[in-house]
Amino acid sequence: MSSRAIRPDADVLGRADRPVTILVDGTPVTGIAGQSIAGVLLAAGRTAWRYGPTGGARGVFCGIGVCFDCLLTVNGIPDVRACRRRARDGDVIATQSRAAAPSTVDDNEAGGEPEPPAPATTPSSVDGAR
Numbered sequence: 540m541s542s543r544a545i546r547p548d549a550d551v552l553g554r555a556d557r558p559v560t561i562l563v564d565g566t567p568v569t570g571i572a573g574q575s576i577a578g579v580l581l582a583a584g585r586t587a588w589r590y591g592p593t594g595g596a597r598g599v600f601c602g603i604g605v606c607f608d609c610l611l612t613v614n615g616i617p618d619v620r621a622c623r624r625r626a627r628d629g630d631v632i633a634t635q636s637r638a639a640a641p642s643t644v645d646d647n648e649a650g651g652e653p654e655p656p657a658p659a660t661t662p663s664s665v666d667g668a669r
C-alpha cells in the first residue's frame with residue numbers, strides 16, 4: 540500500500556475531491572479537504588518534517604495522536620499534532636525541530652560535559668591596584 544494519493548481521474552470509485560492548499564515553510568502543498576495535515580504531507584511524498592534531539596527524522600509514528608512525533612506550528616500555534624488536525628485551505632504551517640531549539644537546561648545539570656575552567660586571573664586584575 541502506498542501513502543501517495545490516488546489521482547481522482549485514476550480512482551475507480553469516481554470520487555470528487557475538493558482541493559485545499561496549505562503553505563508549508565513557504566511552499567504551497569495541495570491536498571484534499573478532509574485530510575489531516577499529516578495526510579496532506581504524506582500524500583505529497585514527505586515522510587518527515589522535523590528532527591528529534593539526536594538528529595533523527597520525525598514525521599508520523601502512531602498516526603493517532605499518542606506519540607507527538609508529528610508536531611508542527613499551525614497558523615502560529617506551536618506543537619500541533621499533524622495527525623490530529625485537519626488541513627484547512629490557507630493554513631500556514633511551519634516545521635519545528637527539537638534539534639534546532641536552544642538549550643534551556645544547564646549542561647551540567649543534564650549530565651553533559653562540564654564547562655572548561657575559567658582562565659586564570661592575576662590578583663591585580665581581581666581586586667584592583669595594591
Ligand code: FES
Pocket residue numbers: 598599600601602603604605606607608609610620621622623
Ligand atoms: S503521529 Fe503520533 S501524535 Fe501524530
